[in-house]
Amino acid sequence: MTDFSTLRTEVRGRVGWITLDRPEALNALNSTLVRELASAAAAFDADEGIGCIVLTGSDRAFAAGADIKEMETQSSRDMAIDNPFAPLEQFSRVRTPVIAAVAGYALGGGCELAMACDIILAADSARFGQPEVTLGVIPGLGGTQRLPRAVGYYKAAELVLTGRMIDASEAERIGLVSRVVPAADLLTEAETMATAIAAKSLPVIYAAKEALRASQETTAAEGLRFEKQTFAAMFALADQAEGMAAFREKRSPDFTHR
Numbered sequence: 001m002t003d004f005s006t007l008r009t010e011v012r013g014r015v016g017w018i019t020l021d022r023p024e025a026l027n028a029l030n031s032t033l034v035r036e037l038a039s040a041a042a043a044f045d046a047d048e049g050i051g052c053i054v055l056t057g058s059d060r061a062f063a064a065g066a067d068i069k070e071m072e073t074q075s076s077r078d079m080a081i082d083n084p085f086a087p088l089e090q091f092s093r094v095r096t097p098v099i100a101a102v103a104g105y106a107l108g109g110g111c112e113l114a115m116a117c118d119i120i121l122a123a124d125s126a127r128f129g130q131p132e133v134t135l136g137v138i139p140g141l142g143g144t145q146r147l148p149r150a151v152g153y154y155k156a157a158e159l160v161l162t163g164r165m166i167d168a169s170e171a172e173r174i175g176l177v178s179r180v181v182p183a184a185d186l187l188t189e190a191e192t193m194a195t196a197i198a199a200k201s202l203p204v205i206y207a208a209k210e211a212l213r214a215s216q217e218t219t220a221a222e223g224l225r226f227e228k229q230t231f232a233a234m235f236a237l238a239d240q241a242e243g244m245a246a247f248r249e250k251r252s253p254d255f256t257h258r
């Protein structure tokens with residue numbers, strides 16, 4: 001994989017790791033970082049040897065938001081036409097499941113980046129929030145759309161309109177994160193979860209993610225139709241035959257990702 005200046009990548013088994021690495025700015029999302037992030041994720045997504053991606057930051061910050069110093073001088077036209085955050089839309093559409101392993105701050109675009117992933121695992125040190133109104137803007141990377149879907153309108157409205165930061169246990173209570181673990185265990189827990197996902201059949205996992213995403217983007221009736229068709233399509237896979245034979249034969253399945 002290419003050398004990146006704002007993040008590190010690593011492959012361990014069938015898991016691709018992306019570690020944001022701009023410590024001087026608490027991993028704030030500048031245009032280089034978002035471009036590199038989309039590129040690293042696209043490379044993992046194109047690799048059949050990768051069954052799950054883990055996105056993480058540092059102990060101090062997953063990401064403290066869009067880079068305010070870079071954004072400050074940009075115009076409305078720059079944002080609308082050049083759209084420096086466009087690569088994050090590509091990132092949010094990768095087929096491979098992405099686990100956000102969050103320690104420290106996940107604020108503004110950082111919280112939105114976590115919500116663009118599929119599972120959010122939080123260290124007990126994690127802090128989430130959408131403080132954009134404090135800066136004279138609104139969330140611009142999904143905060144007004146994904147947060148209400150995750151936690152309900154009224155809680156999301158409180159967080160977006162006040163800019164209040166919440167701790168990991170509140171984030172878990174409202175359904176934003178799937179689990180809170182001690183900070184020292186975050187990466188081990190992420191690796192265990194990612195390895196379990198990556199051991200499954202790749203086309204089945206792609207299909208499961210796509211159907212889950214449909215639940216966020218379509219009506220329930222359309223989503224149910226999509227799920228029914230996708231479920232039927234699974235019966236064309238060798239891995240469906242293998243998974244069910246393995247159950248009958250009381251052994252672990254040996255998926256070939258076909």
Ligand code: CAA
Pocket residue numbers: 024025026028029064065066067068069070105107108109110112131132135138139140141143
């Ligand atoms: N952009 C640029 N630089 C940032 C940054 C950001 N979002 N967040 C932190 N930094 C920089 C700081 O400026 C500081 O750099 P200097 O040492 O050069 O001054 C360095 O990172 C360390 O930060 P602090 O000294 O502020 O650290 P702290 O521990 O005192 O505070 C913090 C941590 C509460 C996270 C605080 O840095 C902060 O409030 N950051 C901004 C959070 C924010 O408002 N995020 C939303 C951004 S807007 C957005 O994301 C829009 C969108 O939806 C697209």
